[in-house]
Amino acid sequence: MYQGKPDNYYFDLSKQFLENAISVNDIELLRDVIRFHEWKYYIKNNPLITDYDYDILFKKLQQLEKDYPELLSSDSPTVRVSTDQVEGFPTVSHLSPMLSLENSYNESDLIDFDKQIKKLTNLPEDALLKYDVEPKYDGSTIVLVYENDVLVRAATRGNGLEGDEITQNTKMIMSVPLKADFSSYGIHKVEIRGEAMIFKKDFNAINEKRLNNNESLFANARNAASGSLRMKDPVEIRNRKLTVVSYQISYCIDKNGDDILKNFETHYETIELLEKLGFKTSLSSSKLCNGINEVIEFCDSMATKRSELDFEIDGMVIKLNDISLQELCGSTLHHPRWALAYKFQALQAVSTLERIEFQVGKFGTITPVAKITPVQLSGVQIQSISLHNEDFIRNKDIRIGDKVIVERAGEVIPYIVKSLSELRTGEEKIIEFPEFCPINNTIVQSKLYKSDDEAAWYCTNCVCGQVSLQKMIFHVSKEGMNIEGLGESLVKKFWELGWIVDISDIYNLDYDMIYALEGFKEKSTENLKNAIENAKSNPIWRFLHSLSIKHLGKKASKLLAQKIDNVWDLANWTEEDFTNIKDIGGSVAKSVMDWMGSDENIALLKKLEQSGVNFLQTDEDKPIQVNTNSEFSGKSILFTGTLNQMNRKVAQELAEKAGAHNISAVSKNLNILVVGEKAGSKLKKAQEIGTIEIFSEDIFIEKMKKSGLL
Ligand code: IVH
DSSP states (O other), X not given: OBTTBOHHHHHHHHHHHHHSOOOGGXXXXXXXXXXXXXXXXXXXXXXXXXHHHHHXXXXXXXXXXXXXXXXXXXXXXXXXXXXXXXXTSOEEEOSSOOOOOOEEOSHHHHHHHHHHHHHHTTOOTTOOOEEEEEEEEOSEXXXXXXXXXXXXXXXXXXXXXXXXXXXHHHTTOTTSOSBOOGGGGXXXXXXXXXXXXXXXXXXXXXXXXXXXXXXXXXXXXXXXXXXXXXXXXXXXXXXXXXXXXXXXXXXXXXXXOOBOGGXXXXXXXXXXXXXXXXXXXXXXXXXXXXXHHHHHHHHHHHHHHGGGSSSOEEEEEEEESBHHHHHHHOBOSSSBTTEEEEEOOOSEEEXXXXXXXXXXXXXXXXXXXXXXXXXXXXXXXXXXXXXXXXXXXXXTTOEETOEEXXXXXXTSOOEEEEEOGGGOOSOOEEOOOOSBOSSSOSSXXXXXXXXXXXXXXXXXXXXXXXXXXXXXXXXXXXXXXXXXXXXHHHHHHHXXXXXXXXXXXXXXXXXXXXXXXXXXXXXXXXXXXXXXXXXXXXXXXXXXXHTOOTTOOHHHHXXXXXXXXXXXXXXXXXXXXXXXXXXXXXXXXXXXXXXHTOHHHHHHHHXXXXXXXXXBOOXXXXXXXXXXSSTTTTOXXXXXXXXXXXXXXXXXXXXXXXXXXXXXXXXXXXXXXXXXXXXXXXXXXHHHHXXXXXXXXXXXXXXXXXXXXX
């Protein structure tokens, strides 16, 4: 309940406002809706709509106020920046008020921003302005104050003027220096803004632990970070592995109390100083861009890289680099005019769970799949989402008819973040797990079973044949034997026709019958035949992986293939033979041994061998020969920028053959950096460190040629 009204009331209004034009008569209602969402987000830590939708509502309000300035009100969310204060922490005033950022969503917003800055600074339209473009970290704002080189205070953003004092908790965050040598730069007191966040891997570990302890899960890393900053036990905060990235100096005075922030010429310089003084900054993930076109290009490239980053970002922040120009631009009540947030496309949306379909996987696992009302997420329509297993459904208390928050980050498979139980009407239904095989539970009922140590329900030996079908689909897929032209739908068709029952039948198809099928011509039949024939000589790691042996993934298949001459060798392996291989554990060993111990599987292998499938180790299966005499031997290496003469993967493999090992970041531990075209911050950082050997792509290739690797 907010202001005496249930969440449903605000949710329905939000939907209406998001989908339709808003009448000016509804301006106060819109403000109320926005205030409600701010309360849910900041106070309750339990947002009901996505950030993206909130921003759209906020923008609509801004537009109405712009069109009808007479309706501006002093308590509108657009002037009273939202608050994140909670009871129990003393309130402190910031040294300089923290405004919000104006949001933008597309290229034309960025171009308008650049034009407006030129107008405000009296610069010609064709001037090329320098912008520092940084990730917009999706965590919780933190404001640090250092006096006489010592961290004296830390606070949350609060309402921008005042925040909650969280100094003790902040001292537990390892990336916040307790002391920093500001005085060497004539700085007596300084205020630094940054973002406290939790890296993706740490966040997943925290939620996993909470799941095991039967505690409620955090909806996302942002909520976890903001909750962690306010924990009552500062020691516990250490376990939360918070990181602070500092992105702005907002106040800076010398011993006489004079403002010396103006002494810096650029924003970039201020961040470089923080980096030098031991702060974690945005330097390695940001770019100093020349002109708005470079800004657009960088924002686009970061949007595609978003899911690969170790931390969550929800957009980029574009900052005019020149501090004297920033001053000319000034600020509105809500945001500085020299900075802009560029928000990435929505990764979350709210949809309704319509029904559940139970699917049978290649190991016989029963996977519940949610069928939702279709929604668009980062350009893709989503309507099916795996719910993994029964525990997942029970832990998240997901019901049929629920409104659910759906998320899809980059290329990552969509998932359900949570169900919005506040919006239930009473019509929702608990999801019942089937007792019998969901595919064929009428003719011969096959009872599902569950082992004690696993969350999944299984159906094996069932007449439905789904397990064999799924194994065949995986066998031909890119991950398996990679048979081009033989995809899921064709496998299904051949299976329905009764032509293939297990994977060995794929190599004994009757091509005359295929040719007679609708849609097949001479050429396409020939192509399919060639693709299947070619697959017979695949390296054995592909073959091993394609057999769908539990726990035997791609990496383990490659490791096994390195050690055997013939697939049959594995039939005689002991547990020790397996576990002697680094990175192969007991579960792979047991699973492969079980598989090889089954008469049915041995018969299958025989059929496959008779059909001409290769069982012998190929050159591709053999381990990469490491050259221990080369100058690369034992060194760490990193490739940066665009390589023109070979792709990066090939270059990395060559480096490994020469005895080097690839690492992913520039640090003192890096020995060699190979720079391609447009190398950016990594090169700069390596030069600063000074001990790293830097090669051009040409030099690297020359050295590879000299060592006989090319
Ligand atoms: S600059 C006038 N830079 O975005 C405000 N903010 O400001 C200057 N944020 O919650 C903010 N990454 O904590 C700036 N690289 C970055 C940022 C960033 C994340 C957050 C900030 C605040 C929100 C809007």
